[in-house]
Amino acid sequence: MVHAQTTVLGGIVVMVMDKNTSRADGSPMPNSPSSMVNQYRLEEDEEEQQDANTKDLFISVDNPESHVTAIETFIMYRVVTRTMRSEFDSSEYEVRRRYQDFLWLRSRLEENHPTLIVHPLPEKFVMKGMVERFNDDFIETRRKALHRFLNKISEHPILKQGPGFLSRMGETVRAVANSVRGLRSRPEEFTVMQEYVEDFSNKICSVDKVTQRIIKEQREYLDELKQYGPTYTQWAGSEEDLVDPLKGVASCVERCSKETEEQIQHLSEVLVPALHEYVLCAETLKLQEEVDGLADRVELANNALKGDWSRWQDSMRTDLKSAFMSTAEKNMEYYEKCLAVWESFLLSQRVEPAEQKDVEDTS
Amino acid sequence: MAEDGKEESVATDDESDHTAADGTGSLNNTMVEEGSTLLRRMEICVAEAEKRSGKNAVNMQETFTVYLIETRPMDAVVEGRNPAPDALWRRYSEFELLRNYLIVTYPYIVVPPLPEKRAEFVWHKLSADNMDPDFVERRRVGLENFLLRVASHPVLSNDQILYHFLTEEHGWKEVVYETGFQAKADSRLRALSATFRVRNPDKRFMEMKHYSDELQSHTSQLLRARARVADRLYGVYKVHGNYGRVFSEWSAIEKEMGDGLQSAGHHMDAYAASIDDILEEEEHYADQMKEYLFYAEALRAVCRKHELTQFELEMASQDLISKKQQREELATGIVRTFSFKGMTNKLFGQEAPEQREARLKLLEELIAEGEDTVKEKTLECEEHVEKAWVDMQRFKEQKDKDLREALINYAVMQISMCKKGIQVWGNAKECFLKM
Numbered sequence: 001m002v003h004a005q006t007t008v009l010g011g012i013v014v015m016v017m018d019k020n021t022s023r024a025d026g027s028p029m030p031n032s033p034s035s036m037v038n039q040y041r042l043e044e045d046e047e048e049q050q051d052a053n054t055k056d057l058f059i060s061v062d063n064p065e066s067h068v069t070a071i072e073t074f075i076m077y078r079v080v081t082r083t084m085r086s087e088f089d090s091s092e093y094e095v096r097r098r099y100q101d102f103l104w105l106r107s108r109l110e111e112n113h114p115t116l117i118v119h120p121l122p123e124k125f126v127m128k129g130m131v132e133r134f135n136d137d138f139i140e141t142r143r144k145a146l147h148r149f150l151n152k153i154s155e156h157p158i159l160k161q162g163p164g165f166l167s168r169m170g171e172t173v174r175a176v177a178n179s180v181r182g183l184r185s186r187p188e189e190f191t192v193m194q195e196y197v198e199d200f201s202n203k204i205c206s207v208d209k210v211t212q213r214i215i216k217e218q219r220e221y222l223d224e225l226k227q228y229g230p231t232y233t234q235w236a237g238s239e240e241d242l243v244d245p246l247k248g249v250a251s252c253v254e255r256c257s258k259e260t261e262e263q264i265q266h267l268s269e270v271l272v273p274a275l276h277e278y279v280l281c282a283e284t285l286k287l288q289e290e291v292d293g294l295a296d297r298v299e300l301a302n303n304a305l306k307g308d309w310s311r312w313q314d315s316m317r318t319d320l321k322s323a324f325m326s327t328a329e330k331n332m333e334y335y336e337k338c339l340a341v342w343e344s345f346l347l348s349q350r351v352e353p354a355e356q357k358d359v360e361d362t363s
Numbered sequence: 364m365a366e367d368g369k370e371e372s373v374a375t376d377d378e379s380d381h382t383a384a385d386g387t388g389s390l391n392n393t394m395v396e397e398g399s400t401l402l403r404r405m406e407i408c409v410a411e412a413e414k415r416s417g418k419n420a421v422n423m424q425e426t427f428t429v430y431l432i433e434t435r436p437m438d439a440v441v442e443g444r445n446p447a448p449d450a451l452w453r454r455y456s457e458f459e460l461l462r463n464y465l466i467v468t469y470p471y472i473v474v475p476p477l478p479e480k481r482a483e484f485v486w487h488k489l490s491a492d493n494m495d496p497d498f499v500e501r502r503r504v505g506l507e508n509f510l511l512r513v514a515s516h517p518v519l520s521n522d523q524i525l526y527h528f529l530t531e532e533h534g535w536k537e538v539v540y541e542t543g544f545q546a547k548a549d550s551r552l553r554a555l556s557a558t559f560r561v562r563n564p565d566k567r568f569m570e571m572k573h574y575s576d577e578l579q580s581h582t583s584q585l586l587r588a589r590a591r592v593a594d595r596l597y598g599v600y601k602v603h604g605n606y607g608r609v610f611s612e613w614s615a616i617e618k619e620m621g622d623g624l625q626s627a628g629h630h631m632d633a634y635a636a637s638i639d640d641i642l643e644e645e646e647h648y649a650d651q652m653k654e655y656l657f658y659a660e661a662l663r664a665v666c667r668k669h670e671l672t673q674f675e676l677e678m679a680s681q682d683l684i685s686k687k688q689q690r691e692e693l694a695t696g697i698v699r700t701f702s703f704k705g706m707t708n709k710l711f712g713q714e715a716p717e718q719r720e721a722r723l724k725l726l727e728e729l730i731a732e733g734e735d736t737v738k739e740k741t742l743e744c745e746e747h748v749e750k751a752w753v754d755m756q757r758f759k760e761q762k763d764k765d766l767r768e769a770l771i772n773y774a775v776m777q778i779s780m781c782k783k784g785i786q787v788w789g790n791a792k793e794c795f796l797k798m
Contacts, residue, residue, distance in 0.1 A: 021542065095450040098660045116611070130387050196616060199616045200613075200616060203609060203612060203613035203616070204613075205607075206609045206612075206613075207606070207610075207613070209610055210602065210606055210609060213605070214599065214602050214603065217595065217598040217599045217602050218599055220595050220598070221593075221595035221596055221598070221599050224588065224591045224592045224594075224595045225592055227588050227591070228585075228588040228589060228591070228592045230582065231584045231585040231588045231589075232585065234581060234584070235581035235582070235584075235585060238574060238577035238578070238581065241763040241767075242763055242766055242767060245758055245766075245767050245770045245771070246770065248770075249770050249774070251778070252774070256777075283739070317619060317620050317798060320620075320798075321620070321623075321795055321796075321798040324627070324791075324795040324798070325792055325795045327794065328788045328789075328791045328792035328795055329788075329792060331784065331788040332784075332785050332788045332789055332792065334784075334786065335781040335782075335784035335785045336781070336785060338777070338781045339781035339782065342774045342778045342781065343778060345774050346771065346774050346775070346778070349767070349770075349771055349774075
């Protein structure tokens, strides 16, 4: 691996590029950004949440493609970076990266900034409930997560900055950490944070579990619905006057089944990944323990972590709030659509004149 | 049947106000029939259910439920007087006795069924226990429904035993048994389960029998599938209750998010709780379907009765023909068909003329009897066909109307459930907004 400098975020991109990019003749790329020879393309990242005024770096992860070699098959994602910063020679870079590259990047960041909270990556291995590694949904979910990962990094005030002074800081902190095993005195703040992390981790895991359980129950409900609708259709086969309402109900049940399917999909694609991310986050935070306790010795790092912590909390609140709201909205939509389906059935039954045979004699 | 104009018009107004949503009332629309049925003269309801204890036939202590049947003369109701109703208590087994009497006495009528003896098509929450209050309540409704249907039937409503059932608490059982219906009941059961080949059944009845099989099969499949769906839906809603618990716990460790999470959690609890009422209401729909599942059986019985009478007629005719043939052989000496007597005649010589005369005379008597039997059976068969066909037509109309209403009812229930869902999730969304 080529030695990677943690220079500007563009530098991080350089690190990544250094690892895998090669010229046509197969020789490795040199370090400096100025010697990059990739194509440039402007691309707006629509998924960016941050205020455009403060952002000067736009990153997108897209275009997953299957890459087949003699030994293995893997997915390559396209990473496009657009920047306004003067340090860079050009304003855009495009590279192709695989999951392993993101793992490597993250571990480097963690090494160089042990006091900071580095956003987690999606899990390497297949998540529960999915079958193939290269299933479209899985790839899409992962792509989104990788996109978020890079964007989180790019938003991070410290990580994205010139880490020159901080890398030296990191070395200092690490040295201290190595020499002092065990924690003597911990400032209250960090104990509180630690406790919170523990509790939060439990809660977010529970929410995750409940959500997975809901999906499971919904799937089973859907299976039964699919068997239920046809019983009406079959019955219609032996009726005359009842054919219309029976088939109507069958059709309603079928349409509601489709809506249920969509609802399940939404849960899997929006809520689950968001929860998952913070499950991993919480795990990551727990691991910060050992070093945190020593931060009081390093004033600067102390402040950095505090700022980092409240940033993280805000981020968590925003992300999860958004995910929950989206779920609530989707559920409302689900019920609204089903409502419309049954109402139109009712309408069809009332408009159609039920043959009023002269059952009653009116006096 | 003679119509009482005054009663009729008033009764119509009274009953047509019931909406489809009312479990019992919805059926009144189809019960307002031509002719002065009992229901027009008398208001009937099964008002209450109570637990009783007593000794049973083998002197063992048992607990059972009794149902209060209240009746009031319709003209008193109409005139605005509000007399106290006459009331008596009956248990389920007495209703069964009444129905058994009716199906034996009126084999050409599709007799309304009773609510199920034991809870079938249960999904996991529903208790299969006959003492469960929800089951008892639904049975009360079902028994009332049964009485209303019988009392509004053009033929059944005139039955005296029915009238006694509604008005005489004690001694009713003795009166029923005195009718001697029990003996007929036993032979009916035997006949229904017997297999016999009918040569010329009425085609319409065969089609109707086939339809009754289809109706039975389809309604039971529907009921089974519905119960499974209900079970799963229950699971989905109840699991959301876990959100309530976790959000509540989580809100305790959060500052800004706390309130939003906490109140969202409450809505999740409400969501989880709402399924109980939703599914209880759906049970009424299931009961409506069950009624027709059991009706299918009653319909089939009428068709089988036709097969039986037709078979008996064919047998009697067959018997008559063979006897006539025997007479002919005896008279002419020409043997057309093989008979043991014929063989012995050939082998051992013909019999003496006196013996032949005696046999002929006997045959003539038998033939006369046989002809009477055939006439009887023909009449029986024709009567059954005629009356049964009328009632089967009536049944068909009632069924189409009732089931259509039931399906519409079902849609109304689904809409109500959707509206509740929209409300809960809308509230939850508001709470998440505050996070």
